[in-house]
Amino acid sequence: MAHVVIIGGGFAGVWSAAGAALARADADLRITLISPHEHLVLRPRLYEPNPDLAKVALSRILQPIGVEHARASVSAIDTGARAVVAGGAKINYDRLVLAAGSELIRPSRLPGADRLFDIDTLDGALRLTDHLRDREQFSVVVVGAGFVGLEAATELAGSGRVLLVDESPVIGAQLGSGPRAVIEAALDQLGVARRLSTTVTEVGDGYAILSDGSRVEADAVVWSAGMKASALARHISGRLDHLGRVPVDQWLRALPEVFAAGDTAAAAFDTEHTVMQACQHATPMGKVAGYNAAADLLGKPLREFTPGPYVTCLDLGNAGAVFTRDWDRKVMASGSDGKEIKLRINQAIHPPVDNAETILAAADRVYIELPFFPRP
Numbered sequence: 001m002a003h004v005v006i007i008g009g010g011f012a013g014v015w016s017a018a019g020a021a022l023a024r025a026d027a028d029l030r031i032t033l034i035s036p037h038e039h040l041v042l043r044p045r046l047y048e049p050n051p052d053l054a055k056v057a058l059s060r061i062l063q064p065i066g067v068e069h070a071r072a073s074v075s076a077i078d079t080g081a082r083a084v085v086a087g088g089a090k091i092n093y094d095r096l097v098l099a100a101g102s103e104l105i106r107p108s109r110l111p112g113a114d115r116l117f118d119i120d121t122l123d124g125a126l127r128l129t130d131h132l133r134d135r136e137q138f139s140v141v142v143v144g145a146g147f148v149g150l151e152a153a154t155e156l157a158g159s160g161r162v163l164l165v166d167e168s169p170v171i172g173a174q175l176g177s178g179p180r181a182v183i184e185a186a187l188d189q190l191g192v193a194r195r196l197s198t199t200v201t202e203v204g205d206g207y208a209i210l211s212d213g214s215r216v217e218a219d220a221v222v223w224s225a226g227m228k229a230s231a232l233a234r235h236i237s238g239r240l241d242h243l244g245r246v247p248v249d250q251w252l253r254a255l256p257e258v259f260a261a262g263d264t265a266a267a268a269f270d271t272e273h274t275v276m277q278a279c280q281h282a283t284p285m286g287k288v289a290g291y292n293a294a295a296d297l298l299g300k301p302l303r304e305f306t307p308g309p310y311v312t313c314l315d316l317g318n319a320g321a322v323f324t325r326d327w328d329r330k331v332m333a334s335g336s337d338g339k340e341i342k343l344r345i346n347q348a349i350h351p352p353v354d355n356a357e358t359i360l361a362a363a364d365r366v367y368i369e370l371p372f373f374p375r376p
């Protein structure tokens with residue numbers, strides 16, 4: 001029987017599995033998802049005070065739709081032999097979907113790097129909340145004032161003192177100027193101190209040294225200075241983009257037998273932009289890549305990836321949230337209105353579970369215009 005193999009159990013992998021099951025319908029086709037974890041981790045929720053809620057059992061999604069779960073980590077892909085090595089065993093495929101996601105870029109030569117915390121993975125976020133739990137007052141340094149660092153800093157400011165450090169001269173450099181005034185006002189409101197054009201050069205027991213030579217109190221230093229695609233991308237292509245992602249065409253195909261989705265895939269968003277490493281893109285990409293992997297084997301027409309509108313919603317802790325639309329990130333809602341949208345998004349990203357019909361129907365709806373998004 002022909003075999004679709006999916007590497008990764010994040011948004012892209014799970015939705016690839018559902019997309020492949022949708023295209024399979026009643027045909028004979030084996031679908032296997034390989035991931036070392038038993039959960040889909042909802043990474044966008046890892047800044048929340050109880051990160052353990054940010055997960056969904058893979059079995060509740062995969063079992064109803066007849067997808068096998070191989071609990072292992074892939075160490076190699078041999079595209080010539082159409083096989084992957086997972087947990088030491090060889091698994092052959094007819095079509096492969098690479099959806100192994102991304103990971104935090106960690107500093108390689110920082111003294112005290114082993115003391116850093118992060119909210120990149122469920123284990124990382126749990127370690128941070130355990131470390132700070134039950135402290136009356138704490139001081140935290142957050143390194144990186146991008147999407148993740150801002151959410152970490154503003155959430156932690158609800159219960160401790162926060163210093164936000166970034167080597168850029170502006171807050172939220174990657175977010176552009178659109179939402180900056182709202183973000184800065186929120187940081188002021190929450191008392192988050194900032195040190196820009198600066199980084200951390202050493203981490204010690206209860207302190208951090210900054211590149212301006214100052215020593216600051218730090219019960220924890222949270223590193224959130226950028227993400228890079230899984231190193232498996234290099235097994236598929238020698239032409240990776242600046243985020244380490246595999247180039248794919250409009251059907252999300254990287255090689256004749258290999259598709260890629262989510263944070264490992266550089267798909268065109270429009271003529272100027274590639275997709276973001278974001279679950280709002282990983283989800284529809286997964287639905288399309290998985291569908292196409294199965295459809296290609298079954299002789300069905302493939303689906304094109306044509307992204308919906310680009311939005312962002314950044315949580316700002318007790319100062320609400322800021323919701324933006326399009327690539328200039330025009331602010332559409334902020335404060336409590338923005339927070340209302342963020343809370344709804346954080347629920348909406350939970351995939352349906354336990355019911356094949358609902359899961360497959362969701363896989364068929366590639367782009368969801370959420371009714372609570374304000375229109376321009």
Ligand SMILES: Cc1cc2nc3c(=O)[nH]c(=O)nc-3n(C[C@H](O)[C@H](O)[C@H](O)COP(=O)(O)OP(=O)(O)OC[C@H]3O[C@@H](n4cnc5c(N)ncnc54)[C@H](O)[C@@H]3O)c2cc1C
Nearest residue numbers: 008009010011012043044074101102262263277278279280
């Ligand atoms: C704190 C935080 C906040 C975020 N906020 C937002 C937000 O507000 N909005 C938004 O759109 N995005 C947000 N993101 C980004 C979003 O989480 C990612 O873009 C999304 O998770 C990408 O999904 P993915 O499936 O491609 O990859 P991942 O979520 O990285 O999943 C990859 C999967 O592959 C598995 N895997 C990795 N290597 C292997 C291997 N060798 N073998 C087998 N399996 C492997 C992993 O275990 C995991 O299951 C946030 C991320 C973080 C960390």
